[in-house]
Amino acid sequence: MSQFQLHDSQRRTTVPFVPLDPEHVRVYYCGPTVYDVPHIGNLRAMLTADILIRLLRRLYPRVTFVRNITDVDDKITARAAANGEDIGSLTARTTAEFHAGLAAMNMTPPDIEPRATHNIGEMQAMIARLIKQGHAYEAEGHVLFSVASFASYGALSGRDPDELVAGARVEVAPYKRDPGDFVLWKPSTPEMPGWVSPWGRGRPGWHIECSAMAHRYLGESFDIHGGGSDLLFPHHENERAQSLCCFPGGKFANYWLHNAMLLVEGEKMSKSLGNFYTLSDVLDKGPVEALRLLLMSAQYRSVLNFTWAGLEESRRTLDRFYRALETAGAVDVSGRGVPQAFLEALCDDLNTPKAIAEMHVLATAALAGDREAAADLKVAGGMIGLLTQEPEVWFRGGADAGGPGEAEIAALIAERLAARKAKDFARADEIRAQLTDQGVVLEDGAGGTTWRRA
C-alpha cells in the first residue's frame, strides 16, 4: 500500500497519515450555510473532501464521512427576511440545490449529514458543561467562551492571543471579559429563530454547532477535520478550543486539512463582493466533468484561478482522455487495481495535478494502441470521479444534445460520401462547413466518416 501523507495545518507540515483506528477512519467536514445556491468556491472545498474520502476508502476498510448543514445562522435569517420567505422554506430549497449540485458533480455524499437545528440539545449540553468547567460565562443573556481559560488558544492558526487582541478590528462587546471571547449562545428577539435554554430563549453561536455535531457522530477524537482555509481562524480555532475544554480527555481532530481559496479571472471571489459564479453559471458554458477536472488542476493547497479559458482547456483534456478510451474500444476493468503511479500521486497530499499528469501518460499509451493502458486510464479516472461516461456520449452528447439530430447528420454524411466519390469536392466541403457551423465535426477515418459535437 502506498504511504498516505497529508499536510496538517496545525503542524504546518506534511506528515504520514496514521489513523487513530486503522479499521475505521473518521472525517468531519464543515458543510454549507444554506442561504444561497452553491458557488464554485464551495465546490472546490467539497471536491477536496470528495477526493480525500475516495482515497481513504481505497486505503482503509471503513471510513465515516460527516459533513454538516448549517441551517440556523444570521445570514439565513437576513436572507429569508429579504426574500419575504419563511426560513424553513429557504433552507429546504437551498439544501436541495446543494444536494443536486454535488450530485451533478459526482461527489461522494457524506455518510451522516447532521443539521444544526437538529442538534441544539447537544450544543446546549456542551455549553452547560463549559460553564460548569469554568471555560464559559453568562453575560447579558449571552454565553461566551473565555479564551483566557484555554492555554493553547491560537495554537491551531498560529496566532498569539495577546497580539490578536492588540490588532483586533472587531468591535468589542462591552460584556466580554476579553476581546477574543466568542459567543456560544445568544438571545433571540421574538421574530428570530430561537430555542428555550437555561440562559433564556436564544440561538447558538456559529462555532459550537460543529463541535457538538463532531462529538455526537465521531466522538471526542477523530482523524481529520477539513474545510476552506478561511475557516482556520476563527471558526476552527474556536471549535478546537470548545471541544478540547469540554472533553479534555480527547484530542478532537488529529489532522486539520484546509484548502486554498479560489480566484475568478485573477480576482478574489466572495459573496460580499458579489462576483461569484454558481454551478449553473458554469454549466451554461461547459460540461460538468470539465469543471470537476478544472477544480482538480491545481493542488488543493494552492490558490486556483478559475477562468473560462481554463474551463475550455479542461474540456479539451477530457476530449483527449475520451479519445484514448474510444481508440481502445471496450476494455474490461473489473477487478483491476488503481495504477500505482497515479495512486502514489494522490497519496502525496492529494496531488491531483500530478495524478492527472499520470493519466496523460496512460492516454498517450492508449492512443498508441495499448489497451492495458486504456483500462488503467479508465480505472484512474473513475477513482477521482472522471471518465464516467461512454466516449460516444461524451463526443456526441446524449439525447438532449443540441444541434442537428443523428439522422440528419447521417444523411448529410451519406450525401457527402457520394459527392466525394463523384469528385464533387465543392459539395463535400460545403457539407462539412455546414455541419461545422452547427457544431458538428466530421472525421474521415480508415473505417469511414465519424462525427462529434465540438
Add this chain to the structure above:
RNA sequence: GGUCCGGUGGCAGAAUGGUGAUGCAGCGGACUGCAAAUCCGCGUACGUGGGUUCGAUUCCCGCCCGGACCUCCA
C-alpha cells in the same frame, strides 16, 4: 499594521541539491482531395540581491510582487 502562504517556459501546473514532468498553445514534418484526430520533431522558465555548497530552481537571509486570514465567506 500583525500572522501565514506563494512567486517555475506564451498559458496551466508538478517534481527536484547535480540530464527540469505533464498538458494546452506555437513552429516544422507525416497522414488527408480538404479537414479533424493521431504520429514524429523543435523551441522557450526557475521574481530579485546576497549566502551556504564542488554544484541551487531546489537550503538560508534581505528585498520586490501576489494572495489568504485578522470581519460574513469554502
